[in-house]
Amino acid sequence: MPMPTTLSSDSRGIILPCPACNSANRIAFNRLGQTGHCGTCKAELPLPALPVTITSEENFTKLIAGSALPVIVDFWASWCGPCKMMAPEFAKAATKAAGRAILAKVNTETLPGISNTQRIQGIPAFILYKEGKESARTTGFQPAERLLVWAGVV
Numbered sequence: 001m002p003m004p005t006t007l008s009s010d011s012r013g014i015i016l017p018c019p020a021c022n023s024a025n026r027i028a029f030n031r032l033g034q035t036g037h038c039g040t041c042k043a044e045l046p047l048p049a050l051p052v053t054i055t056s057e058e059n060f061t062k063l064i065a066g067s068a069l070p071v072i073v074d075f076w077a078s079w080c081g082p083c084k085m086m087a088p089e090f091a092k093a094a095t096k097a098a099g100r101a102i103l104a105k106v107n108t109e110t111l112p113g114i115s116n117t118q119r120i121q122g123i124p125a126f127i128l129y130k131e132g133k134e135s136a137r138t139t140g141f142q143p144a145e146r147l148l149v150w151a152g153v154v
């Protein structure tokens, strides 16, 4: 089994594979930051430490509104060179921020409605959301450490 590089999500939570039995466990947005146990084998689940793929507008809206942790969203596209350079830095930042922030990715090509409502112009763009509201935004490639300092997650 290859290691996943991102986590999936839906309108109710983040889907976390159990490290012991590989069952998919849904972590509700309002419980992010807490540890839990696998619904199948009861093993302790790790805190989400990978970027979360946003799969729909409803998924995005519910995550931003419901997350118990601050959310840093990376708006990217496959044709964007700096976005590709940014991907491993964003993944590193997600690992460092485990338990303190959720890092999520919006593909602006497949989810253009979100880019529109969030008024995204240049990419990669990063928006920090706290308690359902935009708190800060920045654009362009940046190392993981700088992104986390910008977001106040260090």
Ligand SMILES: [Zn+2]
Binding pocket: 018, 019, 020, 021, 022, 023, 038, 039, 040, 041, 042, 043
């Ligand atoms: Zn399990």
